[in-house]
Amino acid sequence: MFTATLTQIQQATPSVKLFKLKVEDPAFHFLAGQWIDLKIELDGAPHLGGYSMTSSPVVHGAIELAIKSSTRHPVTRWLHEQARIGDTVQISGGQGVFVYQPEMSQRIVLVGAGVGVTPLISIFRYVADAVPGTDATLVYSIPSPDEFLFRDEIERLSLQFNNLHSLVSVTQPDAHWHGLSGRTDAALLQRAGMSSDTLYYLCGPQGMVEDVSAMLASLGVPASRIIYEKWW
Ligand SMILES: Cc1cc2nc3c(=O)[nH]c(=O)nc-3n(C[C@H](O)[C@H](O)[C@H](O)COP(=O)(O)OP(=O)(O)OC[C@H]3O[C@@H](n4cnc5c(N)ncnc54)[C@H](O)[C@@H]3O)c2cc1C
Incomplete structure (x- = not known):
């Protein structure tokens, strides 16, 4: 897993927020179309959510996500309701075969x-x-x-x-x-x-x-x- 820091949170539509995360480890990479696992801890217990990158892999050092609100999913809910700029989360590298090369x-x-x-x-x-x-x-x-x-x-x-x-x-x-x-x-x-x-x-x-x-x-x-x- 890689450490990522939230640098921007923006309400993009009534139901979707955009999140920009800084990922400094140069070993992090993904292909266009891939998703990451995003891990947070809530009351000492780990929780995972899967989210697709919206940014282009040509951009290094940062990723962008667009996430629709959910009151059911703990990670999505945390991102929408509690996450603040400066918070850190853990993310996996890019995953999945839904890619374009x-x-x-x-x-x-x-x-x-x-x-x-x-x-x-x-x-x-x-x-x-x-x-x-x-x-x-x-x-x-x-x-x-x-x-x-x-x-x-x-x-x-x-x-x-x-x-x-x-x-x-x-x-x-x-x-x-x-x-x-x-x-x-x-x-x-x-x-x-x-x-x-x-x-x-x-x-x-x-x-x-x-x-x-x-x-x-x-x-x-x-x-x-x-x-x-x-x-x-
Ligand atoms: C590989 C992967 C990538 C994901 N990428 C994103 C992402 O980029 N942004 C995001 O908001 N969530 C994404 N998700 C969903 C996210 O991880 C949670 O599952 C979601 O936030 C849960 O919301 P819910 O329980 O209200 O889902 P529900 O409203 O119960 O929906 C059921 C499932 O269908 C999916 N779904 C609903 N509407 C759409 C739609 N228009 N297009 C595609 N799928 C839909 C939901 O995300 C959920 O997984 C992704 C999930 C996976 C497995």
């Missing part, structure tokens, strides 16, 4: 919903930082416009880089939302691009990953080109 494909579609966008943002930022030869499309579904995580950055990167695109849809739009509405469907996935070398990364709530996998299968995408992460 340039040699895997030069065409990726990142399909996320809600806070499940977190590992996809790490991949999107990584492509912006270091992989100009890869074309990445983020397909991101949110319940309402105020739950649009990383809105400014996603919009800015999609305008700034020819190889980055985003299709954001809101399931319960309000009068101020002029973008796409509804759940991610086959038409939206087709719009994201269906070339024969595309890799699809799926992360979202239970049901969404199954639904999107089934849609991709019906569009002729083989299972070998679908990579998914489940948090339950």
